Amino acid sequence: MSSSKWEMQVSTHLEAAWIAVDWGTTRLRAWAMSDSGAVLAGAVSECGMGWLSPPEFEGALLEIISLWLAKGRRTEIVICGMAGARQGWQEAPYRKVPCEPVLPGKQVAVRARDERLDVHIIPGLSQASPPDVMRGEETQLAGLLIAKPGFEGTACFPGTHSKWVTLGAGKVQRFRTFLTGEQFSLLAEHSILRHTVAADGWDKNDFIDAVREAAADPASVPGALFSLRAGPLLGSPPAGNLRSRLSGLLIGAEIGAVVGELGERAIHVVGGGAVAASYATALDALGYKAVSHDAAELTLAGISLARTVQRVTGT
């Protein structure tokens, strides 16, 4: 996302009509918006939800947005993401799928101490069976439906915990979260594979070969991991770039597990960076059309939708 056109690091003195906020576990990001929906300024801080206790959220937010607040009126702040978690600023209870990703004007009001703030949090979504939750992606999904009106099909959110979402009839029908990114880090850095999975280097062909193997037979992946240790011990044939192979095996198994739901349509991949590029490469190698979306752009579109119409308070 660092190359996004929506990314601006400088916080300048200006008056925002309202402020959009994406509050993740590790990072906080805010945009000063005009009445017409233009981005006037952007700011980011490392005060992610994971590092804060509930009373600390307001100060962390003010630190990056106070220069944008008008005098003599409350400025509307609309937040998506982990600030609405139980351990966040204030819990915004999950809405249950199937449902629209975001309900315009129906966010959860937060009581702020600073009178200049009028804060609202967009609720995340939950699924009863199998149990699953999201906070933040629902807003990007609303943005995706604005970018592709009437879209039905699959959206993929690569990351530490990746998500696959099925959209239909304007609603999130179901979704599934995978620990793939976290498992990759644990295996590459903390398991016996760390001895042979180098910290750098990448070979696209090794990645694609592993994706294809794993997607064709996801059940075989647990039994294929130790080969990444044993192969180099035996030395012949050359084992290739094992970091790429490990990534390919895990991502291939993930795609193999969701492949029954993918259908014929293009898969919309939300996010930038190397991980999202790997998912797009993997989908392409398996014969799917991956369409990439800028996450910040979809987030802003979703937050803009969330604030429209009147708003009810309550938790």
Place this chain on the structure above:
Amino acid sequence: MSSSKWEMQVSTHLEAAWIAVDWGTTRLRAWAMSDSGAVLAGAVSECGMGWLSPPEFEGALLEIISLWLAKGRRTEIVICGMAGARQGWQEAPYRKVPCEPVLPGKQVAVRARDERLDVHIIPGLSQASPPDVMRGEETQLAGLLIAKPGFEGTACFPGTHSKWVTLGAGKVQRFRTFLTGEQFSLLAEHSILRHTVAADGWDKNDFIDAVREAAADPASVPGALFSLRAGPLLGSPPAGNLRSRLSGLLIGAEIGAVVGELGERAIHVVGGGAVAASYATALDALGYKAVSHDAAELTLAGISLARTVQRVTGT
């Protein structure tokens, strides 16, 4: 293994006809043997191969066996396990499957500084495709073939890195290593699941349910892990004992991946303790007959076979 009849912690002054040694990554274990094959004494130390550099092995061994060495003659020491690894005492190059698990009298001689020592290491086994290696289990497999002459079928070695071995015609035909135990520890202690997977407690029914789910559809397991986090967040229905569920999902996926090779025969499970008991429970729940074996007993039988007949020196 702590309850094994072969386990003796006291090292007393006596004269061993020969000495059997099982040198693992984390532990060293030795037995003083009589000419007739009886165990005279046993000793164990924490000087596993993982903590030693090559020149340190001899001292670590002498520390626990010196009271057993006769004066005026060299005592035969036969070692299985990681002491024969490339980073061990001296490399005992892998023998390639398919092959007999152990060749009597054909071990790799080690040059010791102490003249009382006549040291030999049993080579591990390797498989070219898919790449895999073992060191130690080949000796237990030889012991299994002594306990069950003519056995053909599957042996399972639960542990941090579990192994499934197919025996036929007196040979190791093929085998497969799984990181299941290590993945369980990483997920339970270091991933986001650590928040909901309690460090203790066990529910056999939750374990069995998860084993059955995973074995029936191993490809679904990567997508089922996050439920162990999301389930308790949603609270209804009660999520059960999630440590048992995590273990069941991983072991079930492992068995699901090898199930095509299991056939109708009993599965011989080598090892003691809670992990081996879990594998036996899982196999039983899936309709297989699990036959448990004492690992130390099979190790001693295998080492005893290894020393018979004349010996050639190697590398």
